[in-house]
Amino acid sequence: MPNFSTNEFKPGLKVMLDNEPCSILENEYVKPGKGQAFNRVKLRNLRSGRVLEKTFKSGDSLEGADVLDIDLEYSYTDGEFWYFMDPNTFEQHSADQAAISDAQKWLKEQERYEVTLFNGAPLVVTPPNFIELEITETDPGLKGDTAQGGSKPATLTTGAVVRVPLFLSEGEIIRIDTRSGEYVSRASKS
């Protein structure tokens, strides 16, 4: 991969820092009139998701990271790996537990996921912002209770547990915001 100098550190650029692939978020140039120039850089570690701040001497460089974001369709899991398929080339990619991480709660067959490939292997799997899943287990619904507040836990097909309004019952399909893990709406009636 090519090296990138501090003046090429634009938001979105993927670089290697301490052997970790990172994405540049911000780059601020600071320099005393008569002194050394620095770049104060904010980066996100793509593996851990953590944001860190690092200062470089202006003109220093980092190696680019071989990182690519692609949309893949989730196929299945054998318990050890989770398999995704490129719908255009039918190429298969296997993601390990670390790459799946929190996305495991929102995995649904034939759904599209953004997969970040690092050196060709899945590094992070990001679910779509909204996903529709079926309730497999919850307390019986209270008919006619749609106006009132209150919520109850509901288990979904993926095993995820979300808080849902009291009127929902098993078998219903609901829409979830995967970023907050919150119920959004009822998707269809059972």
Add this chain to the structure above:
Amino acid sequence: MPTWEPSAQIADLRSRGSLLSEIRGFFEARGVLEVDTPILASHAITDPNIELFAVPTGDSERFLQSSPEYAMKRLLASGSGDIYQLGKVFRYGEHGKKHNPEFVMLEWYRVGWTHYQLIREVAELLTNHLPVSSWQVWPLAALFEHFLGLDPREASAEQLHDASITAGINFNGALEKLDYIDLLMTHIIEPQITDWGLVFVTDFLAEQSALSRVIDRMGMPVAARFEAYFQGVELANGYWEECCPVTLSERFNEDNKKRLARGQVLRVPDPQLLHALESGLPDCAGVALGFDRLLMLTLGRDRMSQVLPFDWMNA
């Protein structure tokens, strides 16, 4: 994305025009002569932290000046008396929120003055425009003592490195002592003096003297140099000027040694400046002030592009 439209609001460009004419009025009232020395000149400065744009001219390259200092000193040595220049200067690679590679510098010299007298005049000019009426002076060592509990004159590079880690700076690599001073100044001190109003920092390290003279401060040599800060933003840099050509020649050679060590191109010290100093530069103090930054702070803008007709990306 580049656009044909101005980077600044038209109302702010009106303020820009007014500030330019008010500054000229300030100096006219004080009998300081306006000069306009060449922007494209035969020599570049040796300072390893400032790179110039080199321009081919047919027979040899010339350099867009990073400050009118050398030419103004040649005028001073010829008996010009007090002079100021308000015009464009250029610095290669200096681009950011508060930097534009092409910017307007106000530089002036007062014959027979020390830097202390000049600090007063800079304060008078700045308080005319900035929302502040008083100002304070801090020796660099006192500022470091206050925020970091160390004396930068005596501290080693290792101690300054440790202080930077304690202060929470995540720096990639190792630096020389003077660079650590800059790192701590820009990362730790500047952000903490944003509500201190107008601050003049004086008595820099002797190694930071640049073109200022080195004077004794209670048994310690310090650079007779000052910098003005408002809201933590560096606005001006002034010297009680070093007049000795031998001393300056030595400093230029030191600059080139640093350039060599860092793998930068070497710069021939400007012989015309040195000849002028040999013929006699009168005792004087001089200061360079970033006009665009003054306008930014006057209008309460936080990016330089907001006060430029067309910033670097749209020039």
